[in-house]
Amino acid sequence: MENKVFIELQQAMLRYRTGKVALSGVNLTIEKGQFVYLIGESGAGKSTLLRMIYGGIRPTSGQMLVQGVDMRQAKEKQIRLLRQRTGVVFQDHKLLFSRTVFENVALPLRVQGWKSDRLVARVGKVLDFVELKDRLWAYPEALSGGEQQRIAIARAMIATPPVILADEPTGNLDNETAFRVLNLLLALNKMGATVITATHDLQFLDSHPGRVLRLHEGSLAEDSHADK
């Protein structure tokens, strides 16, 4: 039987060098194909948890398994490979403004060693999905905030990773654009990707249903999945 557990945390704790505890005693299991909202007040630990999932920081105690990788013991190579299987969308997009949309979106594939002649077709296909194919050779500075966010989604999904992490993907967007961005994330989820999104916007929960995990002061305070 296939193991459905994708991310598993047991008594996971993260203490920064400054002594501040960002997460403590988090027990959590996320299965493949789930659409998960991480909610909570600012400083609750949402972004920290996302960073731990892609190996940006490691838990200081407890256990954390992501795609079968023990994040406390993992070697750099394992983390690198894990990151290649993870798509990340940031609130501030983290697009390279000196590079074209094509170069930004193709970057994960270049990192993975794809040959140049295959890139344009693949990038075009993904940009078509986010409805920005006509912006292939544009520079990000020429795009609106919503378009930039869609480019960031295109970059996150281009290597068809099994998990997409989105940190406040609708944070700076108007309702209509935010709705569109969530549509894209939900579509990716329906295509099989596990989507974990940290957000403050719960107004779209009805239109874009998912599992809700509420963090409070570094602890898991509520899990809609468990409540059911």
Place this chain on the structure above:
Amino acid sequence: MQINNSRVRLPGGFNMPPFGIHQYLALMIVAVALWAIGSVWLGLQGASQWVGSWQQQIALHVYVDTDRQIDLEGLEQELAIISGVGLVQKVSKDDTLEWMRKWLGDTGMDAKMLSATLPVTFVVTLNQQRGEFSLPDLRDTVGRFSASLNEDELQLVKVHDVLERVNTLVWFATVLLGIAMALIVSNTLRMILLARMDEVRLMRLLGAKEWFVRMPFILEGLALGAGAGGLAWLMLWPLVLGVQGWLATAHVDVQIWGMFFPLLLGGGLVGGLGSVVATAKLDTAGVEA
């Protein structure tokens, strides 16, 4: 921070990284430094040609007038035992005659009669490793036997000695300037790296290998250094053309084309070295995204 960026489109839809004011400045500084090194080496090459040091052996001529009663064998022995003297050969009458015939050519003059008036000549070959007192001893010995030394050749030997020392100094200066240039390239790339730290972080976030992250910067350093080398070589031309008259007078033919690859490779080397230094501490420059 990139100022006055220009972008070059590469195959596959990629652009060259922005080439800004930092790169132009570094290019000019390294090019000027390489030009200075190239100029000095060309000068040394010209000076070496002038003193004729392409010959493996340095030889001096000692002359003894035929009308003097001098112990020639004694002189030959005394010359041979001087420290730094490798070989002493008396030029035979036949050789002198032959030389005189060649020298006179078709003038119709009597070579035999003229060669009889020439002094007895000893060719004194000096070793590469000579003592400090070799030349003064030689002069003393020649003086004691009332012979004479070819003073022009003696001056050339002294110039040769000076050039040997200059050669060592130029090597030292080349290495020193090379290190300085590598540091300039390193500093430039470090600034570029800081300006593009978001790119570095992003690449790491996407799971890039270390060589993938560093390679663009190393290639940029190599290109910058090699470009500066090429520019330095071009800047040598006005210098050489400007002193061409002097060089022709001194029968010196400096090989400026021969400087192309050394400058190009030297530039590439310092550029590569600088970029390796610049990216050496990339690990601690901010891994987390």
